[in-house]
Amino acid sequence: MKKQIIYSIALTFIWVGFVGAISFMEAWLKFQAPNITTALGLGIGQLVFKALNSVEITCAIVILLLIFSSKHPQRFKALPFLIIALVVLVIQTVWVLPALDARASLIINQVKVPPSKLHLWYVILELIKVTGLIIYGIKKLRIHTIR
Template identity: 60%
Template sequence: MKKQSTSIAITFIWVGFIGAISFMEAWLKFRAPGIDTALGLGIGQLVFNALNKVEITSAVLIVLLSIASKEKKPIQVQGLFYVAVAILVMQSVWLLPALDTRANLIREGVVLGKSKLHLWYVLVEIVKITCLILFGFRSFKHLNTNNQ
């Protein structure tokens, strides 16, 4: 039960990181006095690459705790986690590298046309955080149901 509770706690810590960084820091940094586009992009790259490492670590810990506890969750619960991890993989191997490349070009002074990469990132981030919230609550419900 302790491993399952720890897994749920990690899930909600992960949700907190996403909420604080993707849905707050990312929007606010460009409103701060003295932050121009180049500096904001540099800060963004640093913060989002750190967030990505935290997310990967969280996902790995949840998987390891699930294996160690020999816990079998219904697919309706586990599937939410799989979707979140699939999105994390997509962000790690495609979206973040593409956004980094774009940010580097802009910081070098290259004028680029509009891109939908940020929109894609925000959309999949909304799906991912929703899946993680539901996964956390359903895991908690599953844990309580099995321990009665």
């Protein structure tokens, strides 16, 4: 396997690891810690998810650069699954995360906010994104390890 392929596969699974660790573990665990108020937990969440989003955008750009710099004839074969993850990332970056951030800021500032399904949408999108990335990574491994 060429370096671009190896790096793109590795980076795909690193991306999955980041999302899994933050979205599916840290996000709810922090509220289980003693003395963590809702406002403090939301403030931490704003910082962590902004950082995660930056890491995800970087992973996406680097993976795309690696794909397009590769000369392998099957470099685009699993691309639809990556595209699913990229579309989800764009939706999260442009719509869901800014809306969640604004909502968190209101709550931190003790403004009463109505119930919202934004968190549910975020979780659903995370599941779709992670599924797309895992399938993409596995398909890339199969394509490039079978001779």
